[in-house]
Structures are given as C-alpha cells and as structure tokens.
Amino acid sequence: MKILTIIGARPQFIKAAAVSRIIENYPEITEITVHTGQHFDKNMSDVFFEQMNIKKPDYNLNIHSLSHGAMTGRMLEAIENVIIKEQPEIVMVYGDTNSTIAGSLAAKKLHKKVAHVEAGLRSFNMKMPEEINRILTDRISDYLFCPTKQAVENLKKEGYENFNVRIEQVGDVMYDAIVYYQKFAQKPNFSLPDKFILATVHRAENTDDTERLKNIFEALEIISENLPVVLPLHPRTRQKLKQIDFKPQKTIITEPVGYLQMIYLLNKTQLVITDSGGLQKEAYFMKKPCITLRDETEWVELVEHGFNTLTGADKNKILNAVEQMLNKSLDFSIKLYGNADAAVKIIETLKQDKF
Ligand code: UDP
Secondary structure (H helix, E strand, O other): OEEEEEEOOHHHHHHHHHHHHHHOOOOOOEEEEEEOOOOOOHHHHHHHHHHOOOOOOOEEOOOOOOOHHHHHHHHHHHHHHHHHHHOOOEEEEEOOOHHHHHHHHHHHHOOOEEEEEOOOOOOOOOOOHHHHHHHHHHHOOOEEEEOOHHHHHHHHHOOHHHOOOEEEEOOOHHHHHHHHHHHHOOOOOOOOOOOOEEEEOOOHHHHOOHHHHHHHHHHHHHHHOOOOEEEEOOHHHHHHHHHOOOOOOOOEEEOOOOHHHHHHHHHHOOEEEEOOHHHHHHHHHOOOOEEEOOOOOOOHHHHHOOOEEEOOOOHHHHHHHHHHHHOOOOOOOOOOOOOOOHHHHHHHHHHHOOO
C-alpha cells in the first residue's frame, strides 16, 4: 500500500512524524512525503526533520509567501502532478492549513482515497482560514480520523453518518508525539529565568488586527513585571510588530524554537499563554494551565474542564486570567485525547480496508 503524505506547516511536521514513526513498522506500506514549502525557514521547518529524526521529504514544492488563493492554487496544481506520478492508494492530510485543503482536493478529484487526521474540529468562526480548510477537507475525505468525542459529534451533527465515509475516534497524534519525544527534551540555547510564563502568538486574527496585537503585547509587558514571559516569536508576528513599530521591552523574545526545546519549555513553565491550536493541547499534556488569546477554540473540552480559559485579545481579561490560572488547582488525570496510540489506530484502520 502506498500512502502519500502532504505536509507544509510546523504543526504538520510534528503530527506526521508521529504517524511516520509507526508506518516504519509496516514493511508492506510505502510512505511518500510531499512538503509543500508553506513553512520554509530553518527554524520553522528543517529543525523538525532533524530533531524528530524523520526522513527528508520526497518532494519539496517550495510554495510559500503568497496570498491564500495563489498559494492554495499553486499547491493544488503541483500536488496533482505528484499524485498522477506516484499513484498512491491513500493521500493523508493533517489539520487545517492551505496544504491540507490543496492536498485533499487534488487527491479527491483524481479519485484517490483521502484520509484526514484531526477531522471534525470546529471553531464555528468562518472568518478563520483554518475553519474553512477543515470543513472543506472533511467533506471530501473518505477516512475521518477524529481526535476527540466532540469532533465525532460535530461530524454527526453535520450529517456525516449519511455519507459513505469512515469516521474513527482515534485520539490525538500530537499526544502520541509528545509522549514519545519528551524523553529527548532539550534546553534552549538562551538563559531562562527560574520561573516564567511561556507564550506564543501567531494567528492571523491577532497578527492582522493592529488593535488586538497591541492589546496582547501590552498585556504581556505588564505580566512580565511580576513573572517573566518567554515568547518564541513566529516570523509573521515579528513582521507585524515591526510594521506597527511595537518593540516589547520586558517580554523575553526569542527566535522560534525546535520541538524538543518547546517540550523543555512546556515542562518548566508555570503557565502557557497562546493562540496556537497545538500548544493549547500540549499545555494540558504537560499538566500546565493555559490562557488562549482567542474568542473561541476548537478544543472545547479543555475549556469545559477548566484547563484552559479564553480571553480573546482583551487586556484586562488576560491580566485577570493570569492571576486566576496561576492559583487554580487542576486535576490533569482525566484523559481527553486518547492513549497515545492514535497513529497505530490510523494505520490499522487503513490496513483493514482492501484496496
Ligand atoms: N512549536 C515549536 N516551536 C515554537 C512554537 C511552536 O516547536 O517556537 C510547536 C508547538 O509545540 C506545537 C506546534 O509547533 O506543537 C504548533 O504550531 P503552531 O502554533 O505554529 O500552529 P497551530 O497549532 O496553531 O496550528
């Protein structure tokens, strides 16, 4: 069986690594990897291949730094060529990026089976490019691998039980990844305070809105007066801060870190403040409270159980939430994202179906 894996952005390298590691145990499966090039800098791409010991992509399409339409369109065309050449049985896509929708659309129109990992998630905010990508990808997928019960419920509500698709609740491949890779955690090469808050900001809804971006960074500056904030800065956010001429003085700004450094930081931090989808869950995996700088989240179970609180980009809400979350006692024993065997379940499901 030949699987063509489409990846392109930082979180996809981590998710696909968890699955590729398992595929290696199946000699009857060949995996061909296509890197669309969406993330291309050394610290946004190469570092993940090196640190997670994953084989270099078989194809690198080198498509990046374009508008949504141009990027998705060029990916669609290039991925189509690869699929025609490779003739895989399955095209595997991850998450909710432009690479995800381009890969699934190219595959489906060539009548290939599409497997979507992280299916069924909904933020119900149609202004988010990620929401559009995930809804459209789900609709043309044959295998919908859901990380949570809620994701399965979302699909049922949208009528997916009436479609000729296979829906499986397998757990979260990011949990698989962190369980395996945490023993390799590495200290970053910058000095760290004894106690700190770990923050990341990169979502378009925050970076493309000057008011929101300023509110968030002003809040981080105030928080830093009591407890240092360490923030590995996404290139998009760096560029936007420069455009609006905002220079954080107290927040400890670093380059983006590798995944193994990220795990180290997660392990040491008191609290996570983020707008990242992945980091919300990783905070919980590492038993840390989280404040999410968004108005809604697709990871609703974290909010329902009190591990995560939503503040949007409201400065006062962020400041109050820090106080509240640092003093909250949380019981992390409940398992919300499976048993770290999502990748095995995915591959076993694909194997069961005869092609
Ligand atoms: N991450 C990382 N280094 C960083 C920031 C994030 O390794 O400097 C990891 C993080 O641990 C998570 C993933 O990248 O696994 C999340 O990516 P991102 O926040 O870019 O995307 P999202 O999850 O919001 O789609």
